[in-house]
Amino acid sequence: MNYFLTYAVYVVILSLLMGISTWKLFKKMGYNPVFAFVPFYNYFIILKETKHPKWWALLSYLPIVGPIMMSVFHIYLMKKFGKSLTQQQLLTVFLPFIYMAVVNYSKDTELEDESMNDMFLTEEEKNAKKKDSFIGSITFAVVFATIIHVFVTQPFGIPTGSMERTLLVGDFLFVNKWSYGYRLPMRPVAIPFLQGTIFDTGQPGNPKDDPKSYVDAVKLPYERIFQLNKPQKNDIVVFNYPQDSVHTATDRKDPYVKRCVAVAGDTFEMRGGRLFVNGKPETVLGDQEVQHRYIVTTGSQLDIPSLYNIYGFLPVQEQQTDKGFIYGFQGLTDKVAADIKALPQVIDIKEDIQEKGLAAVFYRDEAKKKIDTTQSIFPINKPWNQDWYGPLKIPKKGDVVAINKETLPEYRWIISEYEHNNLEEKGNQIFINGQPATTYTIKQDYYMMIGDNRDASLDARFFGFVPEENIVGKPMFTWMSLQGAFKDNSSSYQAPFKIRWDRMFKATNTGESNKASYWWIAAMILILFFGWEYFVKLFRKKNTGED
Template sequence: MNYFLTYTVYVLILSVLMGISTWKLFKKMGYSPLFAFIPFYNYFIILKETKHPKWWAVLSYLPIVGPIMMSVFHLYLMKKFGKTLFKDQFLTVILPFIYMAVVNYAKDTELEDESTNELFLTDEEKNAKKKDTFFGSITFAVVFATIIHVFITQPFGIPTGSMERTLLVGDFLFVNKWSYGYRLPMRPLAIPFLQGTIMDTGQKGNPKDDPKSYVDGVKLPYTRILQFNKPQKNDVVVFNYPQDSVHTAIDRKDPYVKRCVATAGDTFEMRAGRLFVNGKPETVLGDQEVQHRYIVNTGSQLDIPTLYNTYGFLPVQEVQTDKGYLYAFQGLTDKTAKEIKELPQVIDMKEEVSPKGEAAVYYRDEAKTKIDTTQSIFPINKPWNQDWYGPVRIPKKGDVVAINAETLPMYQWIISEYEHNSLENKNGKIFINGKEATQYTIQQDYYMMVGDNRDASLDARFFGFVPEENIVGKPMFTWMSLQGAFKDGSSTYQAPFKIRWDRMFKATNTGEANKTSYWWIAAMILILFFGWEYFVKLFRKKKTEDEL
């Protein structure tokens, strides 16, 4: 079943449950009991009878937003029949169709008398009405923010330095979800604003045991609408981490941000730490700076805080030696490398490039004794490393690729995980969906996503190709930038906290060295928000005066 057919089935199931549990209540309100079974119209009637904006009914079955609004509408209906105690509200939210059915079939259920003029309300009733208004405003604010978050743009924080110079640790972005077509939500029943889990329990063991922020059993297939563009070379792209094994839902996997360096059909290669696409050196945009890893030997200790304040980066390692100190730096540009080399403490300095053909695993320390097999170079059977990689052709929809023992590590995730086929390797023979196969046709486009800070980036060289279905969108602008917001796990030094005012409301995906400022958008949003609140209050006041 496609997305919209599955969605329709869910809507019909919810509508039947709604009708079964409320048809008598609709009859007592003066409507045909059949109206309780009609999607959207059933909630339209509730809003009409409870004197709330009737257009809210269109929100009742939207993914993620719908469950919130439905709970609100159910509360309105129960209040209409005098169920206003805390236990009534609690049961309505937790067990909606069960509790509403109890009220629906109870013999003593009657409409609440609403004829009392507001002038004759008791203080207790007035306070209750104020509370309802307050909670209603809060609920609508949450719903409005959820709509923006789910359907338009999503905030995203930068916790690591993999995109340094372009995006800094502590930058907070807004991501445009419509840049490459809108990917419809795949887990419609979820807690707003949370990505994959409610919280990290911090317990040792399987992270799959952490409480999920979504209901995995209620799912919709991948569908993207209004796709007029696809990721292009040099785009900064937000995507869901392909090899996240904790979350089966594509749109709930951890979000990553990298630069798209090669698209479907391109050939990607790293030569001595330099990036090549289709045999040509990469194009360096105005907002990029080529960066490399260096090993520095000094006669005395470097002033780390001063280095950070001057250059905005930290050494990832500091080791005392018999001759002084050894430092490992990542993300040095040619200019900064030259300036550091001229420091009086520096004895010698050299760029570190992994030898060609070195083992296909990434080592965590200089002594190369601690192997982190979760960060093996992709694919695991190639003698590549992060500095000497490829050449490799990025799979394109329609490509027919040979499947054998040599090529299987390159394509097994595509076949089994990204394109959802069964895959078995029996006695040297490969079976796809139960049939022996020697070739496979690629079903979607793939991309190579690599960080600008090449020597400090866990990217596609480690986790492989990024499927089109994992693409979220483009970062639009940095709405907040906080130095010291995240602890840099690669350094023992914690940067001091401060707000980077010069980065706020600056465009993030133009490729230009001098970014466009979007301060006017922030000002417009604030004016509209407070202006809207003012006119709503004025309208309500005038309406109350007219009623009196």
């Protein structure tokens, strides 16, 4: 409810600004000046008077899409009053209510004479009209794509091998944003298609200084609508990285994709690199392959490119010693490990499992005073590592948990970041929102998201629980798959570039080894893309009687 109330306040403010800066213009067009203040109807009148589709007015206040459409409508209005020069259009876009107010209150502002027929236009005027028509078509195409991107589905690329061999490095997916209910946008003023930043400056320093793709000051609270389902065990889920400290907006944090291995109320555990939920071994689905990290010692150098061509994904680190070569292979299945063991150069091969009771803690500096929580096992006060982890109970909405020095590392981010409370420590006492606290009631469900390639995955074992508000949706299908599209930093070998035709337009979230094909969707998109203009022209000819 807070979302829609905040949204309504923004609409009222924008409508007031629109009315104050254009009411005289509406009067000169023959309308009651009050209509300039009426949300949606003010833009409906502009579209009607400038001979554009009137239903576009419905898009005027949508998050992300609305600011684009408003700029277009403002330009239409200014052209109606003869303000069509490039600098005037730029002022309309970047200083809309200021420039429109200048035009509105100017004594010499008059409607442009539109009585001239096209046959009396000069060649320059005809070219300008064609240019406006072309720009209008491009603008609407961008707006249509933005609507799909914001409100329906979002493309997502796989840059790392954490989900091998289920999702490959270089797979590009379409994510269904309605899988777990639609999460409404939290930053309504943003550049379309960009996640968090416009570009990476590449300069040393704080990444928070990189230019943002959204206006952080215009914000809306978390709200999810039509939530008929929640993430279930074994779902592949796209979510926003919880501990992204660069972006304050939840929906602008970096997107991650992992498998949901435990839901709210479950107990998660790793025993010797094997995953257990509620004391039971994990269920391995048809599209999963159990894989582990191996250390291989050889007498001579291995032919890694040939092995890559045979087995596909094979990230490896190579080290030469006086006794031979040592290879660290990430993500070997039992079969691939057996095949490599049988190679004549191999002296020894063993699974790389960390010692039980050895805490995985990393530091930001050599003095070892500041712990790097993004690389350390969560929570940092437990003697756990990625192979021996837990048991850890996943918080559930309504749970009442004890808060003390021992449990605080586990619940700190939940209390202060995910559920937006003021958390303080004073001596041995903990304060939440200024009140001393020994317990805390969890306000939303949390999930454990782990990569299928367990030994090469920065996942919930490092960054902790994933809040429900960070959930984006489920991948639907792979629309493109490019081997070699991303550089794999975990490997000393770069895979050659090629298109994986066999993976394109295949379902990604069924759990089945044989995936359904979605080629018919690709064909439909191509028909719409290339046939749309033809059908529009055909329709116009039929209605105008043109030959």
